[in-house]
Amino acid sequence: MSQDTLFDKVWDLHKVSRLPGGSDQLFIGLHLIHEVTSPQAFGALKDKNLKVKFPERTVATVDHIVPTDNQSRPFKDNLAEQMIETLEKNCLENKIRFFNIGSGNQGIVHVVAPELGLTQPGMTIACGDSHTSTHGAFGSIAFGIGTSQVRDVLATQTIAMNKLKVRQIWCENKLSHGVYAKDLVLHIINELGVKAGVGFAYEFAGPAISTLSMEERMTICNMSIEGGARCGYINPDEKTFSYIKNKLCAPKNEQWNKALTWWKSLKSNEHSIYDDVIKLDASKVEPTVTWGITPGQSISINQKIPLLDDLSPNDKLVAKEAYEYMSFKPGQLIKDTPVDVCFIGSCTNGRISDLRVAAKVLKNKKVSKNVKAFVVPGSEKVATEAKKEGLDQIFKDSGFQWREPGCSMCLAMNSDKLIGNQVSASSSNRNFKGRQGSPSGRTLLMSPAMVAAAAINGRVSDVREFIN
Amino acid sequence: MESVFTPPIGKISHISGKCISLNGNDIDTDRIIPARFLKCVNFDSLGESVFEDDRKTLKGRHPFDLEENKDATILVVNSNFGCGSSREHAPQALMRWGIKAIIGESFADIFYSNCIAIGIPCFTLSKKLIQEIQNYIDNKFLFLEIDMKNSLAKTKDLILNLEIKESSRKMFLSGEWDATSTLLENENLIENKFNQLPYIKFNSHLT
Known part of the structure; x- marks a missing residue:
């Protein structure tokens, strides 16, 4: 069983209780929602006569159904229009911050949250989308959930979940010229297989990972799920901190210094124990x-x-x-x-x-x-x-x-x-x-x-x- | 007359029914329910669209179209079933078609959690046993009685030891798989956790 990895520290910090069945009740620090997987969750809340517990911990944008040619409203596609209207209404009624089209901050939820500085090390982040693993690039524990769990996060800010095992994927050397993060992650998935990550969180580490930019790291963590791992992460470093600094929602002034001290304490270290370690040579990867x-x-x-x-x-x-x-x-x-x-x-x-x-x-x-x-x-x-x-x-x-x-x-x-x-x-x-x-x-x-x-x-x- | 769908509720200790077999590894949730059917604000009409594209390709020969499978409730699958997208629409579509339990070699993580959260138990068996069961179903009807308490599936002349995560088994037996109310019981602990977390003040604009 893993010990003292970033994953263990963040998981243990967010554990609210051990549920009778044996799963953990995990607090979700940041909840991201979009138009496709949230409407039924709001519907279920209404059916159960429940309120959103911490509306300020949920942030919304619209991405899956938006047309990319003509975005004027109403959308030509009636069903798409109905979905965006439902999200607008749910956010308004529940006092949830919504970055709509034209706000200057709308976009794909996993692009938007990092560029707003919402995504930060040490958080648990959940979203009704499997590519939520993207946010792990900042040293957060981020994973996709289904609509019933979106309902649970809205109602309780927690979910029932079993702790994952941790596999470190150590990438030696660095990528060659003309070879990118996408090639590396496709290579990793090919080497390990599409279901090797079931039951695991992937920690990507090693010189080839350290040299990647934050955006490249997001590409790697994004595709953890394609290797079966619903969560992938990278330990935060100076690149992480300087990416976050001065972003709209980043900590400011004395909060910044507090944040920095805490973030630095989260990393896996030489005492960390993993359930599994895999090593590979990134310099051997070719355009894939x-x-x-x-x-x-x-x-x-x-x-x-x-x-x-x-x-x-x-x-x-x-x-x-x-x-x-x-x-x-x-x-x-x-x-x-x-x-x-x-x-x-x-x-x-x-x-x-x-x-x-x-x-x-x-x-x-x-x-x-x-x-x-x-x-x-x-x-x-x-x-x-x-x-x-x-x-x-x-x-x-x-x-x-x-x-x-x-x-x-x-x-x-x-x-x-x-x-x-x-x-x-x-x-x-x-x-x-x-x-x-x-x-x-x-x-x-x-x-x-x-x-x-x-x-x-x-x-x-x-x-x-x-x-x- | 069309039957009205009633979702499972409370304790789930016994499931019995006819098996339907679907062959193939890595069957993803895009195949279970293609993205165009996600343009909906409720799950009601998903049942008829389950495996829509695969079914069209097979022109009536897909297991979900065969007359003899119409009343099947237990789905038998191979490895990494439900990989890909987190869309709960996938298990919702299966459930609304009539599936009440799934037995497979292995399941993708998010799909598995979604199944638990809506009351569909997912059991595993070895590759060899799954293949034997699938071969059997190809030729004959297989009715199983699943006993959650003892993780057993029984037929007239066979008993299978099903595997299921202990936490999931307990949740089905107690009814706690429908998690919201159990989670809410710890309201004080949730408040305490919120107040303890070092970063709540870091996103100052959110408070």
Whole structure:
């Protein structure tokens, strides 16, 4: 059983009681909500005649259903309009702070909370969204919950949960030129498998993690859930503190110094005990692309799609399904696979640094005429900053469509969808069957830089051929 | 006449019914309920859309479309069932279709918690046993009687030792799986915790 890790310290601090069944009752320090998984929770509260216990500990934004072309109200899609109206009403009635479209702070919930300084080390953070693990990049314990647990957090600010085990994933050395956090996390999921993290929190550590920026760290923690771990985190350091400093909701004045002292005391250290430790060499990671229907089915850009015989018995069943669905032949190269749609955005890779990297690849280049390419900034703040830096113009000049912030084609709840069996090169997080809006649509996950390279060539390409 | 859905309530100690088998590892919640069906402010109509895209692809041959499975209540699955999105809409859709319990090789974490929170027990068995059960169901009907207290599933001539997390088993037997009221019993402790946490004042704008 783990001891003295950041996870243990934060969990123990937030434990309210041991419930009769043996689960822990855990206090949730920050609760984030959005329009998709909260309406039924507010409904249940009403049915039970309960109030929101600490309205100031819940913050809302709208992201999943928002259109990215025309955001004027009412939305063209009646159901989407009904969802945003329901959220507006619930927030108003329950005195919950809501960052709506046009507030300057709307966006994907996992992009917004960190850039507002809401996400801080040592907190427990829950949200009705599996990519809540993103916030672990700051040394918080953050995880996705379902709607019934959203109801419980609203009513009690606590949930019933069993403590997770802790696995440290130690990443030696550092990433090579042209290789990004996305490649590293896809590599980790491929190495460990998509269910290795069940029952675990992942602590990402080592020199390759320390050298990453905060936004890159968010990309890593974001995809913990794709490896089965509902929670992933990184111990906070000077980069964490300087990212938070001066953000809207960051501690100010004497509170800042108190916060800093406390945050520094939380880290795992040489006395920490883990349930498991895995070591890997980050310098060996290459630009990585998924070829299948789970985020674990990935290869580096110059590799061939694995033969059935090369896979473990456990992986064969899904591999067979993947060959058929993706129309790939075992042994085929992934490089040069034609793509129809290129999507840059999502809570994994829709931040300003992602847009900068992609814009650098696209500068003075044109998107292939066979490709529909669009970029969806992760938030209004990201969009504003990108415009200030002239990135929007670089994207537009290259042939990318510049859109308004939201989740968009990561899960295709708005009108941004694949059509038929189109192939997308996508900076998002899931390549599940039908994920991007067409029941036969095919998704290749990769870094935003690799999406940009694929957009130019109209084929899956090695971004290292585009950058110096 | 269409049956009216009634959600489970209180103690869950016995579940009996016909099994339905669904083969495949890593069946994600996007497949259980595609995202376009999440555009709703209640769960009421999700049952008919469960596995919508998989069912359309199989044109009536999907287990959830077969006439003989129409009244099944116990779903038998393989490994990492329910991975991906945290959408509770997935177990809600299964429940509204008629599923009352799931037996599988393994489950994704958030899906498992969601099932517990809405009153669907998830049990595990070894890969070998699951495959034997699935092979059996391919040819014959299998009716199981699940006894929560002893974690057993019985048929006329077979007894299976089901595995379930002890905390989940206790919660089903006590009714505490519907957690809100149990959590609220500790209201004083919650207030104390709130006052003790070092960071509540750090987000000064929120107070």
